[in-house]
Amino acid sequence: MMDILMYLFETYIHSENELNVNQDELEQELLRAGFRQDEVYKALNWLEDLAALQSEDASQNIATSSATSIRIYSDQEQQRIDTRCRGFILFLEQIGVLSAELREMVIDRVMGLETADLQLDDLKWIILMVLFNVPGNENAYTTMEELLYSTDHGILH
Structure with missing residues (x-):
């Protein structure tokens, strides 16, 4: 799964490419790149969970010290x-x-x-x-x- 996350980060985030593709297109691109479907789903879910950490409800559950x-x-x-x-x-x-x-x-x-x-x-x-x-x-x-x-x-x- 780390390979997929790094691929996405370098392809879309760390380059000039826009991440304006929908999830189905992104999934198909990753499958064409040779990644396994179950790993693609896990990586996309991981990214969704990362984005969800920014929500107000999620940030209230994060302990501060x-x-x-x-x-x-x-x-x-x-x-x-x-x-x-x-x-x-x-x-x-x-x-x-x-x-x-x-x-x-x-x-x-x-x-x-x-x-x-x-x-x-x-x-x-x-x-x-x-x-x-x-x-x-x-x-x-x-x-x-x-x-x-x-x-x-x-x-x-």
Whole structure:
């Protein structure tokens, strides 16, 4: 499913192409590109759930915290999000790329992937998609994009 999400993001969001196609056309394009139908449905549902996180009702269900609090991950979250990925999320919070609300959106979308093999690069793409999808985070998006495309790995994982 990550391959489909990355394909869509790079094809429509990260390029000049418009995402004005209807879901049936988009589904057909993905099938022609060689993606399996069940994975296409999962990816499109994942994107719908991401968009739904912006609604007022959904945002009220996302916990917020003070600057001095720390996120405790559930057992399920710890199984899906390894120590390295959790450390990266914390790092992004500390440098101001992710707020507590955005962090919760990222965790929600990671848990929505239905995969046990989340890699750090996958997490970075998810964070980029969340930041792109939530208005008012242009600076955070730019910083995350630089982290994603940076060839100098230095101290950043």
